[in-house]
Amino acid sequence: MGAAGTVTGSKFLVNDKGTRILVDCGMFQGFKDLRELNWQDFPFDTRDINAVVLTHAHLDHCGALPLLVKRGFKGPIYCTHPTLELTQIILMDSAKIQEEDADYANRKGFSKHRPALPLYTTEDVERTLPMLKPIDLHTPFQIGSLTIEFFSSGHILGAASASVSNGVKKIHFSGDLGRYSDPLMPEPEALSKTNYVVMESTYGDRDHSNVSSKEVLKNCILEIAKSRGVLLIPSFAVGRAQNLLFEITELKRNGEVPAQIPVYFNSPMGHEVAKLYEEYHGFHRLGSGQFAEIMSEVHTVKTAEDSKALNDDKSGPKIIIAASGMLTGGRVLHHVKALAPDSRNMILLAGFQTPGTRGHSLLTGSKEIKIHGLYVDINCKVVSSDSFSAHADRSELLRWLKSGPQAPERVFLVHGESQSADELRKRINRDLNWDVVVPRMNQIIATN
Numbered sequence: 001m002g003a004a005g006t007v008t009g010s011k012f013l014v015n016d017k018g019t020r021i022l023v024d025c026g027m028f029q030g031f032k033d034l035r036e037l038n039w040q041d042f043p044f045d046t047r048d049i050n051a052v053v054l055t056h057a058h059l060d061h062c063g064a065l066p067l068l069v070k071r072g073f074k075g076p077i078y079c080t081h082p083t084l085e086l087t088q089i090i091l092m093d094s095a096k097i098q099e100e101d102a103d104y105a106n107r108k109g110f111s112k113h114r115p116a117l118p119l120y121t122t123e124d125v126e127r128t129l130p131m132l133k134p135i136d137l138h139t140p141f142q143i144g145s146l147t148i149e150f151f152s153s154g155h156i157l158g159a160a161s162a163s164v165s166n167g168v169k170k171i172h173f174s175g176d177l178g179r180y181s182d183p184l185m186p187e188p189e190a191l192s193k194t195n196y197v198v199m200e201s202t203y204g205d206r207d208h209s210n211v212s213s214k215e216v217l218k219n220c221i222l223e224i225a226k227s228r229g230v231l232l233i234p235s236f237a238v239g240r241a242q243n244l245l246f247e248i249t250e251l252k253r254n255g256e257v258p259a260q261i262p263v264y265f266n267s268p269m270g271h272e273v274a275k276l277y278e279e280y281h282g283f284h285r286l287g288s289g290q291f292a293e294i295m296s297e298v299h300t301v302k303t304a305e306d307s308k309a310l311n312d313d314k315s316g317p318k319i320i321i322a323a324s325g326m327l328t329g330g331r332v333l334h335h336v337k338a339l340a341p342d343s344r345n346m347i348l349l350a351g352f353q354t355p356g357t358r359g360h361s362l363l364t365g366s367k368e369i370k371i372h373g374l375y376v377d378i379n380c381k382v383v384s385s386d387s388f389s390a391h392a393d394r395s396e397l398l399r400w401l402k403s404g405p406q407a408p409e410r411v412f413l414v415h416g417e418s419q420s421a422d423e424l425r426k427r428i429n430r431d432l433n434w435d436v437v438v439p440r441m442n443q444i445i446a447t448n
């Protein structure tokens with residue numbers, strides 16, 4: 001019921017003799033026709049769902065949970081411990097953004113809906129959070145006739161794949177798969193023996209660059225060290241920012257870049273997330289105390305005033321990491337306004353940029369972008385790289401798919417734009433000769 005022919009709105013209903021579980025309950029994002037799906041009724045009765053199995057805390061996987069609860073769902077929502085904590089932060093933030101957007105639309109009077117309403121409110125999220133129940137990895141648990149088990153997927157802190165079995169047949173949902181060479185997150189765990197695989201295909205049609213993210217960062221930092229400028233890195237507050245902080249600290253410690261260049265992390269939410277990286281160190285490659293040590297070397301930008309003061313201080317070189325990653329909002333916009341007109345500075349786009357966003361305009365070479373009603377000249381250098389991706393690329397998806405003890409009976413490709421999913425389908429078909437399909441939205445598939 002989501003992430004079919006698109007990358008957002010992940011939602012899969014498994015029905016076994018009356019036990020109904022939902023694997024993920026994500027929000028639709030991006031173009032308007034997708035976002036409008038969030039306002040439609042779910043294509044099932046919410047009261048018939050026994051439980052939700054949540055693979056990870058990204059909004060396109062957990063973002064519709066408050067809607068599910070608002071519309072009558074009363075059961076538990078199972079996920080790993082870090083996912084539980086990250087989901088709390090992300091859903092509260094999501095409700096706040098939607099309340100602010102509705103408020104803004106009402107004040108400006110530009111919404112067709114009067115009054116404009118938020119998709120859900122802080123109260124809806126507060127009703128949802130107590131329903132989250134933590135489960136350890138590799139610890140099978142029961143929902144009605146179904147047995148569920150979580151395995152590490154290496155994508156972001158706490159991210160998991162989930163197997164669902166009724167004792168006769170097993171379905172393995174990949175969730176979002178991370179990279180085998182991620183500097184901070186563990187490798188995706190091998191696929192268990194299963195009848196069916198439901199796998200993501202975000203990058204099903206391409207491989208990432210083989211220049212490592214660390215190398216890209218190193219070159220950018222050395223360049224601003226010379227120009228005495230500012231390196232601005234727009235970043236998601238969850239996952240990407242923590243990886244960046246880790247790699248920059250490594251480069252400094254190894255003497256590959258000047259150690260005295262200060263790093264400013266301008267994201268209050270990102271700081272909360274960084275604390276979870278320390279608390280749940282068993283879920284990444286670092287040991288106890290190591291992430292806290294990284295954060296002790298980073299300057300915290302707490303208030304909006306601190307953020308402004310940072311723009312007024314013209315001394316360089318320095319590095320600023322701020323959200324949002326695609327320049328759709330957040331404190332990073334003030335930095336772009338202040339820094340982009342100066343050719344000594346540099347902007348590093350370290351993540352996927354959706355068409356229609358300011359980040360995408362920068363990526364495609366725009367010489368000016370509109371921020372807060374004003375045009376800002378882009379005279380600084382803009383660099384981009386897909387090496388920072390938290391998603392497996394085509395070769396890694398195939399590697400994971402072949403990591404099980406035997407070929408599954410059938411593979412379903414989800415969570416990809418049509419072209420990515422279809423290219424991967426052809427590749428699996430050609431190279432492995434396995435039964436593989438790309439399901440349509442709301443398609444019902446009977447097993448056995």
Ligand SMILES: [Zn+2]
Nearest residue numbers: 056058155176
């Ligand atoms: Zn994700």
